[in-house]
Amino acid sequence: MSAADAPTMADEFQTFLALMGRLNYTWTNTESLLIHMIAGLADVTKEVATVIFLTLNTSRARIDLVERLAKLDAQKPDLREEVLSLTRDMHKTLKLxxxxxxxxxxxxxxxxxxxxxxxxxxxxxxxxxxxxxxxxNAREITLVRETIQKTQTLNKSLWEFFKQRKFPV
Incomplete structure (x- = not known):
């Protein structure tokens, strides 16, 4: 590839912006799955869980609620650990x-x-x-791409979790 064919910094920034759109879409889609987590952990309907989810106005507050519900004494230890593992992965995506x-x-x-x-x-x-x-730079672009992929994998893991645990979907 010649220097004229090499991607420019402007191209790199445009790629970054497009990836940020994908990251935001992927995150929002995955964050909304906390509704099902709230419904299952709090033993409420999906409608009630949706109201709770929408009342909390930050991703951090929504994840905190799910983690606190998982830590209640009434929850089985294996369920607690599985939920906390999933929310740890969510925190990593949220940070970036x-x-x-x-x-x-x-x-x-x-x-x-x-x-x-x-x-x-x-x-x-x-x-x-x-x-x-x-x-x-290219390193950051790679990090965003990897985070998108991890978030998509997390999304699939959440759906599998809901199916296995028979959480309201």
């Missing part, structure tokens, strides 16, 4: 999704060399840190 959805993007003076600037404060012992920057 949030990284890119809660940042700003910066470029050099020519509109190239895309990077992210995290919009989060990190409290240290005697100071705060913010504005951590990291480049959007």
């Amino acid at each position: 999704k949030n990284k890119y959805n809660h940042c700003i993007y910066s470029f050099d003076n020519e509109g190239r060399n895309a990077s992210t600037i995290l919009m989060r404060i990190s409290d240290q012992k005697h100071k705060i840190e913010y504005g951590k920057s990291s480049p959007i």
Whole structure:
């Protein structure tokens, strides 16, 4: 491949943006499966679980609820461990999704060399840190692709879990 045929940084950023759309779609589709998890763990109808799910306004709150329901004494230990394993996988996806959805993007003076600037404060012992920057490069694109694949696999695992545990679907 000649230098003229090599992907440009603009192409790389466009690929990244398209992958972010896929990551968000894949995450949202998988997160909605928490409705079935809530229904099964709380022993409520899917309709009630949907209202609970929609009342909680963050992914973190929804996952926290599912984990807390799983940790109740009434739950069997094997069910608890299986649920917590699934939610651990969800946390991994959520972390990367949030990284890119809660940042700003910066470029050099020519509109190239895309990077992210995290919009989060990190409290240290005697100071705060913010504005951590990291480049959007082939390594990050690969990480997003891998996360999409892992989320799709998680989605299938959740459906199998619901079938095995006879959770409302």
